[in-house]
Amino acid sequence: MRRSTIIKWLCTTGVALVATAGAAQPALPLVDAAVGGVTAKVTTWRRDIHQHPELGNHEKRTGALVAEHLRKLGLDEVRTGIAHTGVVGILRGKKPGGVIALRADMDALPIKEATGLPFASTVTVDVDGKPTPVMHACGHDAHTAMLMGAAEVLAGMRDRIAGTVVFVFQPAEEGGPPGQVSGARLMLKEGAFKGVKPDAIFGLHVEPGTAGQIQVRPGPLLSSASDILIDLTGRQTHGGRPWEGTDLVNLSADIVKSLATIASRQVNVFEFPNVVSIGSLQAGNRMNILPGTATLRGTIRTFDLTRRDRLKALIRTSVDGLAKTYGAEAKVNFEDVALVTGSDPKLLDTILPALRSAATAGVDTNTLLRGAAEDFSFFEAEIPGVYYILGSTPAGAPKDAVPTNHSDKFDIDERVLPVGVKAHVLSALAFLDSRAAK
Ligand SMILES: [Zn+2]
Ligand SMILES: [Zn+2]
Known part of the structure; x- marks a missing residue:
């Protein structure tokens, strides 16, 4: 390590x-x-x-x-x-x-x-x-x-x-x-x-x-910043017949809740502060259609790049596991927008x-x-x-x-x-x- x-x-x-x-x-x-x-x-x-x-x-x-x-x-x-x-x-x-x-x-x-x-x-x-x-x-x-x-x-x-x-x-x-x-x-x-x-x-x-x-x-x-890019794909269906498709709206909600516990429960918060936030969730456009695609966008902020990589791995595991449960396909990508900014002590x-x-x-x-x-x-x-x-x-x-x-x-x-x-x-x-x- x-x-x-x-x-x-x-x-x-x-x-x-x-x-x-x-x-x-x-x-x-x-x-x-x-x-x-x-x-x-x-x-x-x-x-x-x-x-x-x-x-x-x-x-x-x-x-x-x-x-x-x-x-x-x-x-x-x-x-x-x-x-x-x-x-x-x-x-x-x-x-x-x-x-x-x-x-x-x-x-x-x-x-x-x-x-x-x-x-x-x-x-x-x-x-x-x-x-x-x-x-x-x-x-x-x-x-x-x-x-x-x-x-x-x-x-x-x-x-x-x-x-x-x-x-x-x-x-x-x-x-x-x-x-x-x-x-x-x-x-x-x-x-x-x-x-x-x-x-x-x-x-x-x-x-x-x-x-x-x-x-x-x-x-x-200042923290590092990595964008979280999650794209979900499933089978679109009627809102009255969810069992005939993939409920990406519920899956998205589960992903949001699951990711909220990663930074607070699955890594040592006393070692490095970190935040995982989902700021954008797009799924569907009508009350009675369960959509065939959904996207979630968010950010990882922390002060250590090993921690950042650990958070990425945990996010991927969580999303993949939940998508599998729902029978959906998930693509999880990250984009590193910034590394850690600060001052060399000497x-x-x-x-x-x-x-x-x-x-x-x-x-x-x-x-x-x-x-x-x-x-x-x-x-x-x-x-x-x-x-x-x-x-x-x-x-x-x-x-x-x-x-x-x-x-x-x-x-x-x-x-x-x-x-x-x-x-x-x-x-x-x-x-x-x-x-x-x-
Ligand atoms: Zn600015
Ligand atoms: Zn500025």
Whole structure:
């Protein structure tokens, strides 16, 4: 049996890093001034991108805006069109050293915006012939703008940089159209880091929480996510004569109930938290027809890939057994949407002082695990990383009902924009300095 992947994940840091906790912050006053100098621009970019949201793999305008900015900054290389619309900017410092990647995602969601902001989106696009409203409801507009700002600050500090900074602007974090893989995976596949393999990668996400507070933890933070795809086939019959067919409606109900006990009763819940949810059940369209097909769709969330695989096996066994009882045919498939996202503990130690300097409301290093998932995990499967949350609840938001990410009313406190810029800049410098000091 494989060792727990959570342990493995914590230990496969790739490079031995020098912890610099407590070390003097690099060039803090210089960074403060430079961040102050770009904040107005970052806010303008955020609003502009917010007003012109684009769905995954369609971030043409956003990608062009980013590429133009990076070229203007005189970066050594600007790679475009990676994974459809992704952009990679490479900044070589004046001194030799390691390679650090900073990542932002650029895609929006198919949601009709209801924030009432003066720069709210009114964009509607055609998706398979259906008019579809689009909104930056996950804060990726802010992520893109903050990394553009960080690129400007770091480009002005070349003399000070020991190594290389790679700016990664990725498409389709929320997933592309059906059948297309997410942006991070495709960027890796298309050689986004050809010739500049990062030694580490850092990413952040805005989320409701105390504005300016950074939340992070060593090890896992966000769960893995695997789609559950169950297709049932049987013999269609009259609702008044169920014995002449296969009752897929009852079978579906039994499957839902059976799957609900897997995560709670059949695995050790004290070892790893996990959730199995069925979110979609489609069977039949009339009161007196028992349908010949039914589909169930759901998700597995957990913090260990061995556990994830165990849950898949238990789901398969349960569905197959129940289908056999009913005389139906079941096809069970899974699609891994994200691996576990979190922070390499040693790497986090290295940049924690930088994060503390950037956060205006402190750093919480003991934040709770989240059942949300991120395709940043695919970068982290190849490169040691740190992933942190930037609290961004707008001032005056109703305390107990702050609109969450993916809500049509989701918004951020723009005062966190310079916090994110500074966190990017200081964490990159702290990492490169720690490499140079080796
Ligand atoms: Zn999202
Ligand atoms: Zn997001």
